[in-house]
Amino acid sequence: MSNxxxxxxxxxxxxxxxSGGVSHLYLAQERISGQQVILKTLKDDFRADPIRxxxxxxxxxxxxxxxHPAVVQVLDYFEDGNRQWIVLEYAGAETLWQYLKSRTSPHxxxxxxxxxxxxxxxxxxxxxxxxxxxxxxxxxxIGADGTLKLTDFGEAVEIEATHNDVPLKTxxxxxxxxxxxxxxxxxxxxxxxxxxxxxxxxQIFAGKLPFxxxxxxxxxxxxxxxxxxALRALNPEVTPELEAIVLRALRKNPAERFPNGSDLLAAIxxxxx
Numbered sequence: 223m224s225n226x227x228x229x230x231x232x233x234x235x236x237x238x239x240x241s242g243g244v245s246h247l248y249l250a251q252e253r254i255s256g257q258q259v260i261l262k263t264l265k266d267d268f269r270a271d272p273i274r275x276x277x278x279x280x281x282x283x284x285x286x287x288x289x290h291p292a293v294v295q296v297l298d299y300f301e302d303g304n305r306q307w308i309v310l311e312y313a314g315a316e317t318l319w320q321y322l323k324s325r326t327s328p329h330x331x332x333x334x335x336x337x338x339x340x341x342x343x344x345x346x347x348x349x350x351x352x353x354x355x356x357x358x359x360x361x362x363x364i365g366a367d368g369t370l371k372l373t374d375f376g377e378a379v380e381i382e383a384t385h386n387d388v389p390l391k392t393x394x395x396x397x398x399x400x401x402x403x404x405x406x407x408x409x410x411x412x413x414x415x416x417x418x419x420x421x422x423x424x425q426i427f428a429g430k431l432p433f434x435x436x437x438x439x440x441x442x443x444x445x446x447x448x449x450x451x452a453l454r455a456l457n458p459e460v461t462p463e464l465e466a467i468v469l470r471a472l473r474k475n476p477a478e479r480f481p482n483g484s485d486l487l488a489a490i491x492x493x494x495x
Contacts, residue, residue: 228307229302233253233261234251235249235250236250239260241265244265244274244278257312258312260309260310260311260312261308261309261310263305263306269304275306277376278376279299281375283299284378284380285308286299288346288347290343291369292343292371292372293347293372294373296308296309296310297309313363315363318360318422325429328457329459333426333427335368336426337423337426340357340372341486342487343371343372343483344357344483345482352381353379354378356374356376356396357372357418358399358422359422361374381411398433398434401445402446402474403476405445406446412481415483417476419483420468420470420472423468424453428451429456446474453469467490467493470489471486
């Protein structure tokens with residue numbers, strides 16, 4: 223829909239929250255329902271770019287296709303003048319990155335539930351025909367009840383699409399979580415998301431990232447060539463079966479990983495049953 227006064231007519235108590243790579247986030251309240259929501263809009267520098275504007279619209283469309291409690295819901299999309307807005311459910315203010323950074327030990331009762339939620343969100347995204355392409359702890363929000371929800375489909379692509387019109391560099395997620403084949407220039411695939419999820423699972427149970435460097439080239443090399451430290455050496459509570467799942471997700475060759483989120487989730491469910 224398009225209406226010059228849609229924003230003012232529909233929302234009030236609008237407060238700036240934070241900025242991402244290309245967008246701003248605001249906390250707002252719906253005038254009719256009183257529901258708190260998140261408003262997302264492109265930064266001014268990107269609003270004149272037709273490719274970025276179309277990707278923003280596609281972000282809303284793709285995320286709205288995934289209707290599941292493990293994924294932040296898109297409530298609406300509208301254009302107000304020359305500005306685009308995505309309306310998202312408010313799913314909490316704390317990210318998984320912040321939570322993991324603040325805890326003092328990897329021995330955490332929440333580990334199992336966080337692990338399953340990460341895998342479940344990936345499974346439903348892949349089942350919807352989407353590669354998220356930016357799976358990282360900053361894109362998981364923790365609700366007041368402790369539930370984990372995946373958000374930010376800004377880099378997402380359809381599994382069946384070629385996307386020949388999109389430069390590869392715009393399809394990168396965070397270098398800390400990017401699969402080695404994607405950093406080498408290959409098109410992302412479901413197994414690339416699985417690798418990123420494997421990084422998160424390792425981080426949850428080990429209390430640290432498997433690969434880290436402040437130098438981008440060195441970080442890329444680590445992902446491509448180095449094996450992570452044994453997970454059970456960092457957290458003896460991890461079972462051999464769980465360690466094997468995480469290490470399989472982190473294989474350098476995508477053909478050796480779980481092919482998609484559903485298979486990764488099934489494996490996790492088997493060891494946690």
